[in-house]
Amino acid sequence: MEETNKQVPVTVLTGFLGAGKTTLLNRILTEQHGKKYAVIVNEFGEQGIDNDLVVDADEEVFEMNNGCICCTVRGDLIRILSGLMKRADKLDAIIVETTGLADPAPVAQTFFVDQDVADRTKLDAIVTVADAVHLSTQLTDHHEAEEQIAFADVVLLNKIDLVDESGLEVVKERIKKINPFAKIINTTKCGVSLNEILNLDAFSLKRVLDVEPDFLTSDHDHEHDDDVTSLSFVSDTPLDMEKFQDWFSKLLQTKGQDILRTKGILDFTGESDRYVFQGVHMLMDASPMGKWPEGKERSSRLVFIGRNLESMNLKEGFENCKSA
Amino acid sequence: MKADTSQFAELDKTKFEQRGTEFKLGIPVTNAVTVGNSIAVGFGDGTVRIFTSGKSSEPIKAHKGVVLCMSKDGDNILTGGDDGRFLNISLDGKISEIGNFGTRWVDHVTANNGSLVCSSRNIVYLWSPNHKEPKLFEHNSTIGGIAFDTKGRRLAVSRYGGVTLWKKDYSNKWNSSELNWKGSHNKVIFSPDGKYLVTSMQENQLHFWRLKDKIDSAMSGYGAKIKSFAFVDDSKYLATSGAKEAVCWPFDGDGPVGREPICLPYVGNKLVTFVEPFPNENAILTGLSDGSVFLSEIEKASNTIIIRSFTEFEVSAIAVTKDCSHLLIGDMGGNILWTSIWDEEKK
Numbered sequence: 001m002e003e004t005n006k007q008v009p010v011t012v013l014t015g016f017l018g019a020g021k022t023t024l025l026n027r028i029l030t031e032q033h034g035k036k037y038a039v040i041v042n043e044f045g046e047q048g049i050d051n052d053l054v055v056d057a058d059e060e061v062f063e064m065n066n067g068c069i070c071c072t073v074r075g076d077l078i079r080i081l082s083g084l085m086k087r088a089d090k091l092d093a094i095i096v097e098t099t100g101l102a103d104p105a106p107v108a109q110t111f112f113v114d115q116d117v118a119d120r121t122k123l124d125a126i127v128t129v130a131d132a133v134h135l136s137t138q139l140t141d142h143h144e145a146e147e148q149i150a151f152a153d154v155v156l157l158n159k160i161d162l163v164d165e166s167g168l169e170v171v172k173e174r175i176k177k178i179n180p181f182a183k184i185i186n187t188t189k190c191g192v193s194l195n196e197i198l199n200l201d202a203f204s205l206k207r208v209l210d211v212e213p214d215f216l217t218s219d220h221d222h223e224h225d226d227d228v229t230s231l232s233f234v235s236d237t238p239l240d241m242e243k244f245q246d247w248f249s250k251l252l253q254t255k256g257q258d259i260l261r262t263k264g265i266l267d268f269t270g271e272s273d274r275y276v277f278q279g280v281h282m283l284m285d286a287s288p289m290g291k292w293p294e295g296k297e298r299s300s301r302l303v304f305i306g307r308n309l310e311s312m313n314l315k316e317g318f319e320n321c322k323s324a
Numbered sequence: 325m326k327a328d329t330s331q332f333a334e335l336d337k338t339k340f341e342q343r344g345t346e347f348k349l350g351i352p353v354t355n356a357v358t359v360g361n362s363i364a365v366g367f368g369d370g371t372v373r374i375f376t377s378g379k380s381s382e383p384i385k386a387h388k389g390v391v392l393c394m395s396k397d398g399d400n401i402l403t404g405g406d407d408g409r410f411l412n413i414s415l416d417g418k419i420s421e422i423g424n425f426g427t428r429w430v431d432h433v434t435a436n437n438g439s440l441v442c443s444s445r446n447i448v449y450l451w452s453p454n455h456k457e458p459k460l461f462e463h464n465s466t467i468g469g470i471a472f473d474t475k476g477r478r479l480a481v482s483r484y485g486g487v488t489l490w491k492k493d494y495s496n497k498w499n500s501s502e503l504n505w506k507g508s509h510n511k512v513i514f515s516p517d518g519k520y521l522v523t524s525m526q527e528n529q530l531h532f533w534r535l536k537d538k539i540d541s542a543m544s545g546y547g548a549k550i551k552s553f554a555f556v557d558d559s560k561y562l563a564t565s566g567a568k569e570a571v572c573w574p575f576d577g578d579g580p581v582g583r584e585p586i587c588l589p590y591v592g593n594k595l596v597t598f599v600e601p602f603p604n605e606n607a608i609l610t611g612l613s614d615g616s617v618f619l620s621e622i623e624k625a626s627n628t629i630i631i632r633s634f635t636e637f638e639v640s641a642i643a644v645t646k647d648c649s650h651l652l653i654g655d656m657g658g659n660i661l662w663t664s665i666w667d668e669e670k671k
Contacts, residue, residue, distance in 0.1 A: 053389075055406070056427045058445060060466055062484055065507035065527050075484060075508050076466060078526070083406055083429065086390045086656075088351040088369035114526070115548060 007122040015129035017100035024190040035092040072106040104151040112283040125202035128152035146228040153202035238269040244321040256282035259306040344663020353654030355394040356641035366391030397435035404430030436476035443467040468510040482509035515559040524550040557606040563599040588625040600642035611639025
């Protein structure tokens with residue numbers, strides 16, 4: 001429809017209390033002159049926000065009554081985003097700051113589930129601010145810290161001036177183990193160029209094509225069952241579409257709660273187009289994305305971030321999808 | 325790419341568009357409410373305009389941001405905004421502030437017999453006549469909608485997980501009971517006969533309770549969220565948006581369970597975004613996502629006439645004056661049609 005012309009980008013800022021979310025937020029608001037932002041904050045904000053349009057949110061997580069056990073959305077976001085879209089003045093962007101203990105999944109799922117939200121806004125990226133000093137402890141102690149790293153498109157590793165070089169490497173390794181795709185940016189006091197965190201379009205299928213993770217071999221050290229890790233698979237043999245759909249839909253139905261994020265580019269037998277998808281838990285965005293580039297090898301790539309991945313026989317399941 | 329159709333525009337106009345006045349304000353219309361023979365309209369820039377036959381309609385600067393909700397109290401207009409203010413506006417444009425909640429939005433407003441009610445977050449605030457301080461009704465989640473029954477003795481508050489029903493006993497004390505149904509409930513209304521309570525949900529469905537025995541059921545099968553629904557012809561039908569036709573559920577007799585709804589007017593592939601009962605008739609005005617509006621008799625769908633042709637913007641408000649002489653249509657592109665309903669000679 002005409003009036004929907006441009007979806008307003010929504011950037012989600014997550015991170016533990018004290019990591020520097022509000023510092024980053026105020027930096028965005030003061031540096032982006034002439035832009036109109038709406039900022040959605042929670043009531044337990046660390047410090048004042050300097051913006052005309054600040055909306056208080058309650059972080060209400062609603063279960064959808066659609067039989068999908070892990071399908072939760074942020075009810076307050078649906079209400080607030082719908083209200084903001086009625087404004088006469090058009091917004092350049094919306095920034096959502098979550099509380100330190102928030103799980104980013106319901107935020108991301110809101111953009112898949114609510115049609116009005118999806119029509120008028122788009123999730124631009126999840127930016128997680130992490131405290132280089134405390135992240136390791138937080139990851140050990142809190143599920144939420146792992147989830148915030150797992151869902152991140154960008155991890156702003158803040159306060160690096162307070163750790164030594166080897167300490168920094170340890171933290172970075174830990175982040176990469178959870179989420180090999182997140183771009184890690186080292187900062188002190190959230191000093192980052194804003195084009196590294198805004199207008200990234202990180203949730204678009206087009207961006208999945210850019211994903212070039214260093215495909216980890218699956219010789220992981222023994223993990224705690226509960227740790228968030230990632231697994232990646234590559235195949236030069238084309239896949240059978242029916243077999244893949246069968247396996248993948250069953251996998252999400254039964255293990256969707258443990259699978260936090262997925263991304264993939266698929267080469268199906270007999271199809272000239274690349275198939276691209278990305279998902280959050282059980283929700284999936286998928287589409288053919290044009291022909292394979294000429295002169296480049298066709299191959300399928302598949303990435304999972306989640307808990308208990310080792311128990312899902314992912315390698316075997318994926319191998320079985322290969323065309324005979 | 326769009327063809328230049330402006331040269332044909334005059335030819336395509338309905339008789340209502342030719343007869344009435346069109347305003348191209350470019351500001352999203354968020355609400356409209358009938359106040360006697362005037363219609364008050366709320367906009368996405370915080371202004372309110374009052375349309376009365378023979379008078380001009382100047383913008384009244386009411387809220388800073390969006391007029392989120394509107395209702396009326398006698399001859400006064402009530403508005404709630406995303407500036408956190410709950411306002412009372414007289415027909416001559418005088419504004420008085422009833423409540424102010426700062427950065428918390430006023431999501432819903434209503435009134436009954438001089439009691440003024442609004443909700444912000446999870447709290448309903450009720451100002452009784454001649455009381456300066458409101459009475460507070462707290463709930464377990466943000467409120468999706470509020471509604472009085474016709475007599476004003478019951479106040480329904482929809483929320484996550486169902487509806488809280490507040491009942492005023494004869495010593496004017498409010499007692500609550502819960503009607504639970506899993507999921508998030510938005511707008512809520514009573515049937516005019518007081519027998520039913522209906523909510524729209526975050527899922528593409530409605531839920532209703534028959535109040536005498538608390539029997540409840542879902543009305544589903546919609547392609548989109550149901551943003552607009554209303555009882556028609558006292559309580560005979562419930563007309564609903566959210567599909568490619570206005571879906572009208574029968575609520576006479578034993579209610580809709582096991583009965584088929586009437587769907588009308590089928591005029592193409594566009595989604596119905598707004599339904600408004602035509603007062604005192606078994607008829608509805610149906611607004612579509614392309615801006616067009618039709619008037620149909622529910623039990624005689626062949627009696628359908630076009631009121632407004634398309635504007636490309638979804639219809640977000642329709643209202644008819646109390647004397648049924650004029651109607652107003654507003655859309656999300658800020659286009660308004662204000663027109664008399666009958667030919668001059670028929671008046």
